[in-house]
Amino acid sequence: xDPGLGVWSLMGGFVKIxxxxxxxxxxxxxxxxxxDNIYMEQLHSYxxxxxxxxGRVISVAxxxxxxxxxxxxxxxxxHDARWVPLNELPDLIFDHKxxxxxxxxxxxxxxxxxxxxxxxxxxxxxxxQLLSLYEAIYDAPIDKRNFSRKMLSLGILKKLAEKExxxxxxxxxxxxxxxxxxxxxxxxxxxxx
Amino acid sequence: xDPGLGVWSLMGGFVKIxxxxxxxxxxxxxxxxxxDNIYMEQLHSYxxxxxxxxGRVISVAxxxxxxxxxxxxxxxxxHDARWVPLNELPDLIFDHKxxxxxxxxxxxxxxxxxxxxxxxxxxxxxxxQLLSLYEAIYDAPIDKRNFSRKMLSLGILKKLAEKExxxxxxxxxxxxxxxxxxxxxxxxxxxxx
DNA sequence: ACAAAAGTGTTGTCTGTACACCCATGC
DNA sequence: GCATGGGTGTACAGACAACACTTTTGT
Numbered sequence: 001x002d003p004g005l006g007v008w009s010l011m012g013g014f015v016k017i018x019x020x021x022x023x024x025x026x027x028x029x030x031x032x033x034x035x036d037n038i039y040m041e042q043l044h045s046y047x048x049x050x051x052x053x054x055g056r057v058i059s060v061a062x063x064x065x066x067x068x069x070x071x072x073x074x075x076x077x078x079h080d081a082r083w084v085p086l087n088e089l090p091d092l093i094f095d096h097k098x099x100x101x102x103x104x105x106x107x108x109x110x111x112x113x114x115x116x117x118x119x120x121x122x123x124x125x126x127x128x129q130l131l132s133l134y135e136a137i138y139d140a141p142i143d144k145r146n147f148s149r150k151m152l153s154l155g156i157l158k159k160l161a162e163k164e165x166x167x168x169x170x171x172x173x174x175x176x177x178x179x180x181x182x183x184x185x186x187x188x189x190x191x192x193x
Numbered sequence: 194x195d196p197g198l199g200v201w202s203l204m205g206g207f208v209k210i211x212x213x214x215x216x217x218x219x220x221x222x223x224x225x226x227x228x229d230n231i232y233m234e235q236l237h238s239y240x241x242x243x244x245x246x247x248g249r250v251i252s253v254a255x256x257x258x259x260x261x262x263x264x265x266x267x268x269x270x271x272h273d274a275r276w277v278p279l280n281e282l283p284d285l286i287f288d289h290k291x292x293x294x295x296x297x298x299x300x301x302x303x304x305x306x307x308x309x310x311x312x313x314x315x316x317x318x319x320x321x322q323l324l325s326l327y328e329a330i331y332d333a334p335i336d337k338r339n340f341s342r343k344m345l346s347l348g349i350l351k352k353l354a355e356k357e358x359x360x361x362x363x364x365x366x367x368x369x370x371x372x373x374x375x376x377x378x379x380x381x382x383x384x385x386x
Numbered sequence: 387a388c389a390a391a392a393g394t395g396t397t398g399t400c401t402g403t404a405c406a407c408c409c410a411t412g413c
Numbered sequence: 414g415c416a417t418g419g420g421t422g423t424a425c426a427g428a429c430a431a432c433a434c435t436t437t438t439g440t
Contacts (some may be wrong), residue, residue, distance in 0.1 A: 014337030017249055045238045045253050047214030056210055060251075112407040115248050128419070145421070146403065168418040321392070338394070339430065361391040362438040392434070399429075409420070 009093040010079065011099070012059065025062040031077050039065040040117040041110075043103050051095050062105040065119040086136075104137075111137055112193050115156065118177040126164045126172035127151065132193060142193075154190055156182045202286040203293070204274065205252065208365075218255040225272050232258040232312040234303075244288050256296040258312040278330075302331055305386050307347065311370040319357045320344065321364035327386060335386075343368050347383055349375045 013023060013028040025040050051057070076082065080092040083091065089100060111117045117133055118125075127148050135142050151157060158178045163171035206221040208214060220234055236254040244250070277283065282293060298354065304310045310326055311318075320341050328335050344350060351371045356364035 015240070015251075018242060020242050021238060021251065024240075042237060044235060045214060047208065047217075047253070049211060049213050058208075058214065058253075060240070101418090143405085144401075144419085145405085148420080149422095151400090165411090169413080170409070170417080170419050172412075172419055200402090336430075336432085337392090338432085340395080342395095343429090358438095361437090362439050363390080363392050365392060387420085387440105389438105389440085391437090394434090395432105397431090399430080401426100401427100405423090407421090407422100409418105411417090411419105413414105413416090 007093050007148075008082075008084075008090050010061075011079075021060050021082045025060075025064075026101055026183060029060065029062075030063055032081060033066075035064075035066065035070060038134060039116060041106075043099065043106060046095055046097065046099065050065070053094075059099075061099045061103070063107070067122060068185075069122045070147060087139075101156075106135055113191055115192065123178055124160060124162070124164075124174040125189070128167075128172050129164075130175075138193075147193075150193070154185070154192070156185065198280060200286050201275075201277075201283050201289075201305045203289045204272075205329075208239060208253075214253050218253075221308075222257055225274060226259075227271075228257075228259065228263060231311060234299075235349070237336065241288065241293065246287075252292075254296070260315060261313060262315045270372070279329075301330055306384060308370065308375055308385065312375055312383070315351065317355070317357075317369055318369040319367060321365050322357075322361075323368075329354070331386075340386075345383070346380070349378065 001087055001123065011028065011032050013024065013031070015024040019027065019040065019110065022040070025042075026036075026038075029038060030036055040062050043063050045058060045060045047058045049056065051059075060189055084106060086100070089097070091097070095141035107116075111134070117130070117137070120133055128144075130151065131144055131147050134147070156178045157175040158177065160174040162174045187190060195305060203223065206217065206223050206224070210218040214235065215233070217233075219231075221232060222233065223229055226271065233255050236256050238251060238253045240251045243250065244252075250375070279293070279297060282290070285293065300309075305325070310323070311327055312329070321337070322343065323341050324335060324337055327340070336370045350368040353367040354367065355367045356365055358364040
């Protein structure tokens with residue numbers, strides 16, 4: 001957002017004296033998007049001396065996983081913010097491109113062992129949607145037969161009777177993530193890909 | 194170090210205006226231990242409002258991997274610092290225990306995919322030493338036959354003719370980490386455990 | 387000769403991967 | 414009836430886990 005001099009930046013703000021880093025991240029995300037209850041995770045702190053030309057600034061970067069259903073209306077209008085596909089990333093100010101790369105890498109690692117990918121999807125999603133999410137994160141094709149066998153074998157997806165019919169004639173069954181089953185299993189550590 | 198009121202803390206210091214976070218970490222490690230060229234990695238930034246009773250302090254935590262040969266002489270004397278085995282960790286000030294737990298967990302993840310474990314060993318080390326290092330990091334026994342087969346199959350260890358004879362009658366062969374071979378292989382991503 | 391740690395192989399099980407066809411439906 | 418995307422099964426290979434005995438040598 002904030003296309004200062006034709007160059008974009010990630011959204012950000014300053015930490016207040018009476019709020020934690022995590023609280024600041026939540027507040028800033030909310031103030032610029034209206035979104036609440038979003039999965040956020042601290043990424044890294046960037047502290048090169050001259051990284052910000054305006055003075056000495058240390059940035060504690062967070063990334064958020066935002067449900068693809070939620071973004072349209074709320075974000076775009078108010079703060080000339082924009083969503084950008086990773087493969088169309090424009091030049092970014094300061095070290096913000098590094099931040100994006102770091103976040104992408106972290107997401108790839110994380111998504112292999114934690115069910116955070118589901119936060120990026122609507123509550124009801126189809127296997128093809130989940131597949132293409134993983135393909136986007138890994139920027140690589142994944143065999144759909146192996147993928148669905150593996151996902152279903154984890155036993156943390158509940159199949160619904162309902163089908164999503166907008167993107168195909170046949171329609172794809174909806175699934176929901178089963179938080180309870182996941183929590184029972186997560187102690188033994190399970191692998192998502 | 195710094196047993197203020199009978200409670201220990203991790204070592205730390207303040208970032209200067211003309212140094213990066215990474216430089217500060219290196220400087221502080223050096224000033225308190227005399228050590229240089231140590232593998233360090235930023236862990237996490239801790240920013241709860243009241244985490245430090247002395248005022249609002251945000252701590253950017255780093256962890257270092259220090260060769261077990263190097264520590265004896267330099268550290269202990271000068272700053273009443275002490276090394277503590279993880280399973281004998283005393284109470285620590287503020288959120289420092291959390292930091293140690295976070296670092297331990299990060300190390301377990303990291304060591305599975307990156308050859309950073311070798312930084313903790315002397316340049317020449319034996320397979321039993323490497324094994325017990327991994328057992329310490331994972332706090333779990335590892336089968337030595339499977340372990341040595343896997344490590345050797347990576348092809349990044351050079352066996353020396355020399356043996357380490359102080360800890361057994363038979364003696365164990367020394368190995369060295371082969372940085373070059375590792376770099377050739379690392380693009381494909383290899384798994385250490 | 388014995389104690390103490392180093393070293394070494396095999397087998398079964400599981401997991402990952404490659405691969406191709408039929409199904410259901412709207413038009 | 415055909416075009417489109419959804420759904421399913423099998424076979425092979427490689428990785429992993431379990432497991433016990435022999436070797437070396439200092440005392």
